[in-house]
Amino acid sequence: MALFITNTPTPTATVPIRRSTTTIVKNPFLLSLPRTRTRRVSRMAAARASGGAGAARSSLIDPDGGALVELVVPAGERAARREEAAAMPRVPLGRADLEWAHVLAEGWASPLGGFMRESEYLQSLHFNSLRMADGSFVNMSVPIVLAIGDAEKEAIGDSPDVALAGPGGDLVAILRRVEIYKHHKEERIARTWGTTAPGLPYVEAAIDPAGDWLIGGDLEVLEPIKYNDGLDHYRLSPRELREEFDRREADAVFAFQLRNPVHNGHALLMNDTRRRLLEMGYKNPILLLHPLGGFTKEDDVPLDVRMEQHSKVLEEGVLDPKTTIVAIFPSPMHYAGPTEVQWHAKARVNAGANFYIVGRDPAGMGHPTEKRDLYDPDHGKKVLSMAPGLEKLNILPFRVAAYDTVEKKMAFFDPSRAKDFLFISGTKMRTYARSGESPPDGFMCPGGWQVLVNYYKSLQAEETGAAVAV
Numbered sequence: 001m002a003l004f005i006t007n008t009p010t011p012t013a014t015v016p017i018r019r020s021t022t023t024i025v026k027n028p029f030l031l032s033l034p035r036t037r038t039r040r041v042s043r044m045a046a047a048r049a050s051g052g053a054g055a056a057r058s059s060l061i062d063p064d065g066g067a068l069v070e071l072v073v074p075a076g077e078r079a080a081r082r083e084e085a086a087a088m089p090r091v092p093l094g095r096a097d098l099e100w101a102h103v104l105a106e107g108w109a110s111p112l113g114g115f116m117r118e119s120e121y122l123q124s125l126h127f128n129s130l131r132m133a134d135g136s137f138v139n140m141s142v143p144i145v146l147a148i149g150d151a152e153k154e155a156i157g158d159s160p161d162v163a164l165a166g167p168g169g170d171l172v173a174i175l176r177r178v179e180i181y182k183h184h185k186e187e188r189i190a191r192t193w194g195t196t197a198p199g200l201p202y203v204e205a206a207i208d209p210a211g212d213w214l215i216g217g218d219l220e221v222l223e224p225i226k227y228n229d230g231l232d233h234y235r236l237s238p239r240e241l242r243e244e245f246d247r248r249e250a251d252a253v254f255a256f257q258l259r260n261p262v263h264n265g266h267a268l269l270m271n272d273t274r275r276r277l278l279e280m281g282y283k284n285p286i287l288l289l290h291p292l293g294g295f296t297k298e299d300d301v302p303l304d305v306r307m308e309q310h311s312k313v314l315e316e317g318v319l320d321p322k323t324t325i326v327a328i329f330p331s332p333m334h335y336a337g338p339t340e341v342q343w344h345a346k347a348r349v350n351a352g353a354n355f356y357i358v359g360r361d362p363a364g365m366g367h368p369t370e371k372r373d374l375y376d377p378d379h380g381k382k383v384l385s386m387a388p389g390l391e392k393l394n395i396l397p398f399r400v401a402a403y404d405t406v407e408k409k410m411a412f413f414d415p416s417r418a419k420d421f422l423f424i425s426g427t428k429m430r431t432y433a434r435s436g437e438s439p440p441d442g443f444m445c446p447g448g449w450q451v452l453v454n455y456y457k458s459l460q461a462e463e464t465g466a467a468v469a470v
Contacts, residue, residue: 060245060253061354061392064138065111068238068350072105072221082222085163085171089156091148091215092165093172096206096332098225099294100144101164101173103331105221106237108347111138114219115146118181121214125191128342129388139389141342142192142334146175147183149211156180162215171222178217183210193336194375199368201297202334231307235293236327242352244325250286252277254355254396255348257362259292259300259333260426261309261452263444265401265410267318272412273357273396274323287324288353294332297365299430303328305455312447335365337375338383345384345393355394358384409442434460 073081093101103109111132116124121143123130128141146164148156156162156178164173189196189203198204226232236244245253254273258266270287277285289310293303301309307328314321331347334340340363345356361373362380381397384390402421404411413421424432424443432439433452443449 060250060352061349063107063110063238063350063352064346064389065132067111068107068242069110069113070105070107070237070239071113071219072224075223078222081174081220082171085174085222088161088163088174089152089159090163090165091146091152091156091175093146093167094206094210095167096202096295097146097164098166098172099330099332100146101219101221102225103294103347104144104219105173105225106239106330108238108329108331108350109140109144110238110350112140112144114175115216116144116214117179117216118214120216121145121181125188127388128339137389139342139346139387141339141346141387142336143188145183145214145216147207147210148180148213148215150213152211152215153180153213156215161217172225173222174220175215175217176220178215180213180215183212183214185210185212192334192339194339195367197367197369200335201365202295202332202336205295206332229304231293231304231328234307234326234328235330236325238351241288241325241327245286245352248284248286248325250284252282252285252355253288253353254285254357255288255290255351255353256357257290257292257329257344257348259296259306261301261306261429261444261448262289262313262318263410263424263429263448264318264442265403267313268401268410268412269357269359269398270319273355273398277355285323285355287319288348288351289319289324289326290329290348290351291326292333293328293330296333297335301430301452301455305451309448309451312451313445316445316447318445318448333363335363335374337361337364338379339363341380341384342387342390345387345390345395349390349393354392355396356384357396357398359398360400403440403443405440408440430456 100115104112104114112120112130120130124140124143128139129137130140131137160178161174161176162178163171164175166172185207186196189200189207193200193203254277256266256270270289274285274287291303291306291310310326313319314324314326329347331343341358344363345358348356358381361375361377364373364375364377364380366372367374381395384395399412401410402413402423403409404420405422406420422440424439429439433449434456436453439449
């Protein structure tokens with residue numbers, strides 16, 4: 001397995017690990033800085049300049065911009081803000097919009113302080129990065145924007161501030177000092193996905209039906225966003241993760257994102273990564289197993305099933321609970337390949353991870369109209385190794401794992417005996433589970449596999465019941 005190590009000295013037993021202090025900026029909208037149309041990323045500059053209201057230690061890596069931007073209104077001010085919001089023009093949030101508000105609120109997109117205004121949007125769309133006030137860059141490859149229609153634009157009129165209402169109509173946030181600009185959908189889609197072919201899941205769900213205007217501004221989230229789905233305890237914010245890393249005295253954190261159940265091949269590469277970090281001189285590397293929890297396409301395994309499956313992986317000792325943290329990353333999924341994988345890596349920097357595992361075709365998918373991959377499978381890891389603004393993150397490409405039919409277990413692929421290896425794709429895995437056919441012994445822990453079998457049995461029962469009802 002090749003390691004791309006960027007600007008990080010190898011620790012040794014004789015050199016103590018330095019612990020730095022990370023400034024946490026709460027509610028940078030309280031800074032009340034003047035806004036002008038020509039001032040670029042002024043919110044980020046303000047956040048960086050502020051000393052902040054609190055601090056959380058970061059022994060590993062500073063967040064982008066030097067400050068973790070948190071946008072949730074303090075508890076003592078929420079009633080007054082809610083009363084103020086009730087009198088404002090309202091903008092409805094769809095499911096993905098709410099997830100992006102959650103991402104912004106907790107600082108995953110630091111130093112961004114709200115839905116993007118036009119200058120930020122254009123930088124993100126065309127440069128995959130944002131320029132700070134001091135001339136430095138932070139990576140920002142996926143635009144975080146909010147769309148509105150003609151009716152909402154007319155209702156807002158000249159109002160400088162708007163209230164954001166959740167899918168159920170409840171007030172979620174205030175957007176201050178708003179800027180409204182044109183939503184050029186074709187340009188956005190082409191620049192983000194590299195194609196405008198029909199059938200892109202996020203485009204069909206969140207962009208095609210969206211309005212023809214974008215509205216940006218400084219975000220104030222009225223209270224922490226919860227989903228009340230029994231999984232909120234897994235949704236640890238960047239601040240909470242940094243605190244947990246320090247509690248466990250981690251001297252390295254390596255993050256692994258996935259949107260599928262964990263099989264023994266995944267576990268092999270995660271355990272192998274920890275072994276290699278120990279060989280490099282780290283004393284307590286901690287794994288952040290960080291499944292994506294926002295919008296996913298319909299044929300992906302649902303989040304609650306994945307989380308139950310992940311818990312079985314830890315219960316059965318496939319991964320060590322003492323050196324593993326399982327948490328949900330709240331971002332929606334674009335399936336935008338090398339463009340999106342930069343966002344996934346950047347967000348983990350803000351959570352305190354200083355190593356990021358990347359494999360074949362990260363954030364990719366099959367072409368929506370042709371029988372081929374939409375992206376080159378190797379481009380994601382290549383882009384990450386040279387992406388502007390990610391220089392401080394250590395990128396760990398891994399070798400491909402497959403089922404070794406001789407050894408009867410998941411192992412790293414050996415080209416010299418390629419015929420001995422069986423590749424079990426996510427599609428093949430789901431086919432096994434749907435049909436009740438067991439995968440080869442050693443592919444996945446028994447408890448985790450049973451979770452998937454039970455899920456697909458429940459789907460079949462629902463389909464049968466629906467057919468009978470018709």
